[in-house]
Amino acid sequence: MDDPKTVEIPTFYVCPISLELMKDPVTLSTGITYDRESIEKWLYTKKNNTCPVTKQVLSNIQLTPNHTLRRLIQSWCTLNPLSGIERFPTPRLPISKSEILKLLTDLKHSNSRIKSLKRLKVIVMENETNKKLMEAVGAVDYLVNHVLNDVNNNNMSLYSTEDDLDVDQAISIIYHMQLSKKVLQSLFVGDFVETLTRVMQRATNYETRTYVIMLLKSLFDATENIQLLTVLKPEFFQELVKVFTDVISQKATKSALKLLINVCSSGRNRIRAAEAGAVPALIEIMLDSTDKRMTEMVLLLLDLLCQCAEGRSELLKHGAGLAVVSKKIFRVSPVASERAVRIVHSVAKFSGNGGVAAEMLQIGVVGKLCLVLQVDCGSKMKEKAMEMLKMHARVWNNSKCIPRTLVSSYPS
Secondary structure (H helix, E strand, O other): OOOHHHOOOOHHHEOOOOOOEOOOEEEOOOOOEEEHHHHHHHHHHOOOOEOOOOOOEOOOOOOEEOHHHHHHHHHHHHHOHHHOOOOOOOOOOOOOHHHHHHHHHHHHOOOOHHHHHHHHHHHHHHOHHHHHHHHHOOHHHHHHHHHHHHHHOOOHHHOOHHHHHHHHHHHHHHHHOOOOHHHHHHOOOOOHHHHHHHHHHHOOOHHHHHHHHHHHHHHHHHOOOHHHHHHOOHHHHHHHHHHHHOOOOHHHHHHHHHHHHHHOOOHHHHHHHHHOOHHHHHHHHHHHOOOHHHHHHHHHHHHHHOOOHHHHHHHHHOOOHHHHHHHOOOOOOHHHHHHHHHHHHHHHHHOOOHHHHHHHHHOOHHHHHHHHHHOOOOHHHHHHHHHHHHHOHHHHOOOOOOOHHHHOOOOO
16 A cells, blocks of 8 residues: 555645645635635634635635635545545535525524524624635524524513523624624724623623623724713623623623723723622632733733822722732733833822821832832832832831832931
């Protein structure tokens, strides 16, 4: 028997990308044929918009199955069994636009709704081509309207388990479609964000809440209209904080953190988040988490929240607030250290009365500030540390943690 590695495969049977025998050849508008798996990875996973061979920009990304070439390859495989070449099965025909549209219109009928949603989820999870095809036929409009109608046009107390399953499946499909920025921006028209908040309020499982959080994050990442951030209701922030306190999952927590960091660029939202209990929830995360990236995000969000009086007040109310923040200086990363110093600075400058200054001395914050001055770190950190030490010199000057060389720098 011949070594299969020595069998010469006809050049036009080989995918130009993988350089392997094509099993599902598809042709681009440029006339070049590729194996479906390879070209989908090139176009969708790697986000390219050109033909790999011709380098032409593709105005219409349509993959046309090359049935003739596929049959020729299968016949060639059949003629070379002794060379270790196996005939591959005929690929399943890709889903068509008409099939997707039929499933979407069936959402209007209660007797076929669940079945249609389950089938749509299988389709969207199958491959990147299906995701793009569903977006192209307007599936997002059907699914969003379905969610809006189920949630907003009925009394919440009348919902059944089947209604919840409908909404859960629809939101999961919308998220997995990985919508383009343009489509995500269009979802801000109307009250879709408020509707998703209501879904979180009534969701009976963590998976649905996770999908809602990740979908909301995608929506706010895509928006360029800052005004949209100013109309968020208190319930929105309350549900995000519940994601932290319920410890749904690390993925949900990180998505909620990123979402809050995004929306708290607005000063009013910082107050709403603080009033919703975000600060104590964030402190508890830092007490329990050893994840570097999560700690950095928590400190960034706390930095934003401590720029308002409500946030600083909540930090000081928590018994471990200042202590856990100062403990992160030089313990996690340079980024975390800088953010921790910024938080302490906000408290010292705007809320640093005599009692707070005394507490900072007692729990070791002052020692950390002195250390900042002595080690190699960012100039902004040193400036803030110096400013705080001068600011509360009368309270801290007799502290043993301040080196003698520094005492003379601060008047009593």
